[in-house]
Amino acid sequence: MMSIRSVMAGLASVVALGAFTPACGGKEYVRDSHDPSIDNAAMSTGLDKDDIQRMLSENLNNLRNAPIMDLWRTHRGADTVAVFPFQNETSEHIESQLTTILSEAETWLVDSGVVTMISRERQNQMIAEVEGHRNAVFNPAHVAQYGRQLGAKYFVTGKVSTSDERTDDARRVQYFFYMQVIEVETSAIRWQHKAYITKMVK
């Protein structure tokens, strides 16, 4: 508990520092092309553009040099690949960020030109057929069935999990981002890699 003396000293500090003076001026909108540094600051413990780019870059650079990519290159685009939703096993609501990751990974594979990508529009139709029309929700346990229905030879999937801790004055979220390429026929994992990101509020 504070004594009166320390309270009085505090009053002098407050007055001196002008702590209660309201801030002046309105909000300012900034564009990243004018100020690239605005992408650098972490605004929350969720995933932002910088985190997504770093995690994807780590995983896709590894895939670029993986044996499965060499195999696909030798087959000159004959292999069909489907990208399935990435699972959110984190303590953050990052579904929209996962959708972005999915699209970025799909774009990277299309641009690579070594495989034939199966449209995600068709995927939803296949998921509905496997799950039944009344409950057309993606079920990770049935991905092999989806792949067979789609005629895909491989599918790319992934998940993001976290280790989340809190103390009196800090909350730290460590993200673990896994990506896999699975062969539909055998369910064998042909490639897998992980990337880490840590966010903290303190």
Added chain:
Amino acid sequence: MRRLSLVALATIAGLVGCGGHEARTLKMRTALDEGQPKAAISSINDEIDVKSDKDLPADIQGDNALLVLDRASIQQSLAQFPNSQRDFEAADKAIDLLDLSRNASDTIGQYIFSDSAGRYKAPPYEKLLINTLNMINYLERGDLSGARVESRRLSVMQRYVVDNLGQKDNPVIGLGGFLAGLTYEKSGQPDEALRFYDDALAFQGFSSLRTPTRTLMQSASYKSPRLNTLAAEAPSRPVEQTGEAEIILVVGYGRVPHKIANRIPIGLALTYFSSAINPHDLEAANKLAVEGAAIWINYPTLAPGQGGYAIPVASVDGRSVGLEEAVDVEKQVRAEWHSIEGRVAASAITRALARVGVGEGVKTVAGRDSTVGFIAAIGSMIALTAADTPDTRSWETLPARVAVTRVRVPAGKHTVRLDARGVSRTAEVNLEKGGWSVVSLMALR
């Protein structure tokens, strides 16, 4: 020095006239009392300066976070689950940030001017209930992925409350365990589900959870002494095998006591709270009380709660279903307040003594015998007294009690009706074999 005093007075004058959080939420509480939740939301929208229920305030860093939390609860009571979800999530992050932020001006402001000048520190039951209640939103919509995120967030907070704050017996953990266990059970993760059910069964009876837990144990490896004891009773077949489905009912009713501003003479305050004041301040306070100085102490206290003894009613297809109490939130609020009330009142007494000190200081600066000095001293004390707004901030739209149950029903269409405190909800559910549905009612009257 004279200039400094004038700056101090001008700064203080800027704080005069603030009615505190209690005043900001008066319209909301009145509307809820009258059974007008939409009007309650409208009054919050006015307070946070937004046009519709879907908008978040431009600044959610300060006390607006609490108002968004209040709106989340009311949106849930109106079955506006997506809006409620969004509000809970925004408030959760903002309150987390407030809770983790500290700086010197918070403490100085808190002790000199008013408790409400400092940042809001959410009590443990509020921290736990944000994720617990938001889990209901996700479960109502059948979104197990979203519910699992909330249950993970709850788990982090539970660990913090149990390990760091030492509250192993906080009963909110029981309700959270019931819902998180359900989330994992229906996600096909029986071990994780049993971990939460084990936590839940440590608290209230949750008799409707005993059979599902025993049934789940047949397909899981997680064990504990409590679960082993439970395993001795006969299990039933899973709903996937019997062709049945399940309905889970959650009813919150009444409202926890909110905080109100209290103003009493220093002599009376000393009678109640002298044991919580440090000896130096106690001596000064006693001197003032004996001199008969008209010093008033501003501090918050709890208003009466609402609906604590109401009896909620539930039925499925017209057949009555028994609900059991999962948590008495009002009891938690009172227990938490009881544990800090002495310290809060003591800081109010310290602030009152500081006001006298400031008055004396201003008089000295202006000249002890001058009329200007006397007026300045009185003026500064009046301004400080007016600025001393007791901290009446809290999550006011928490239900006083929450009751739950889960029942097996044949697959197909069913009509669920829930009633509490004159508020009712009827929901039609269509369940496949092995399916499930959560139906909730938040009667915040």
